Amino acid sequence: MLNNTPNVHGADEAIRQSTSKKPFFMKNIIAKSMVVAVAAALTLTGCSQVIKSGANIGLAFAENHIVPPILAQDDTNMVCVSGTSLLPAILATTAMGADSANMAILLYVGAASCAEDTALENELAYMRASRAGKVEEAQDQRIAQKRWSATAARRQYAAYQVFQEAYERKYRIKLGEQCPTMHTDLDKTIYLLGMIAGLQAVTNDITSQGAVNVPKDIAAVVERGMKCLDNEQFWGAPLAIRAAIWVLLPGAGEGKPDPWQTIKDSTRLGERKGVRLSHAIYALAAQATGKDELIRDALKTYGNSIDQNMPVNPKYKLFDSMGGHQVWGIADRYWTDKTGKRAPEDGLTKFWDETDVDAAKVDDLLN
DSSP: OOOOSOOHHHHHHHHHHHHHHHHHHHHHHHHHHHHHHHHHHHHHHHHHHHHHHHHHHHHHHHHHHTHHHHHTOOOHHHHHHHHHHHHHHHHHGGGGTOOOHHHHHHHHHHHHHHHHHHHHHHHHHHHHHHHTTOHHHHHHHHHHHHHHHHHHHHHHHHHHHHHHHHHHHHHOSOTTTOOOOOOSHHHHHHHHHHHHHHHHHHHHHHHTTSSSOOOTTHHHHHHHHGGGSOTTTTTTHHHHHHHHHHHHSTTTTTTSOOHHHHHHHHHHHHHHHTOOHHHHHHHHHHHHHTOHHHHHHHHHHHHHHHHTTOOOOGGGHHHHHHHHHHHHHHHHHHHHHHHSSOOOTTTTTOOTTOOHHHHHHHHHHHO
């Protein structure tokens, strides 16, 4: 007779054997998983290090072998277009762990100049439409000018922020409070660019009616920070920038030398050094006052240096060209406001309402 009673002992033995095997099986899986995870981590870390090293090597090559030729060429439009097209690729290296600050600042400044040029063209069109009584067209051009000024301010403020973050991380000094020891000319040049970008961001944001909300206290930081650069080495630009802020920032000029004389002296130094960046600062400060005699003298100061065939510093042609580009923009704005057309070829030294005798009298007065 068959025994239908369950074999309890056999079942217990089967359960015991299965549970005794399970930990060993799970241990194998866990061990293998850990090996795979560690191997993957090591592989990915290795790739990350390779990518980071490669990106830094590429950026270092660019800074050492590409930036100097860029600073030595005088085509501002090429720098503007290059900044707009190359900046996204350079910023992408930051996600790879590379330090892209120097290249990013240079390219941000270049890209901002494109937006400034477009904003100027809109402003000139606005002036012409206003003179012609074309209300809708004038309004449209004014709106476009504000938008492009906001774009310029946004790019310049981004350049300033990148510069400030990199500076304070590298030197462990708050920007504008102390002066570190900058060992290379590139570090000093980037310092100058970053400071100028901050100041330009403030002015373009004002033109855009505060669309970007650039902090106005940047101007005070720049005024203090310009003391960290050698005025002789950088063509009189640091002191000219400080003097322009003395003029434009209420209370900043207290106890300081005469700002206009300081700027004029800086333009003479710039001519001796072969870089006329101070001439642009003079023109910008004069334009801000709205005084015809100052605007005309600023334009003539640059125009006379052209007539005298001033030799340009071959290492920094770009800065000299940027200064000239700014001066011509101010001349176009001044001429268009008064005559409805931009400045002619001799429009820096001769004006529509001025005879040679009048010009001589103005020169004598300013001297």
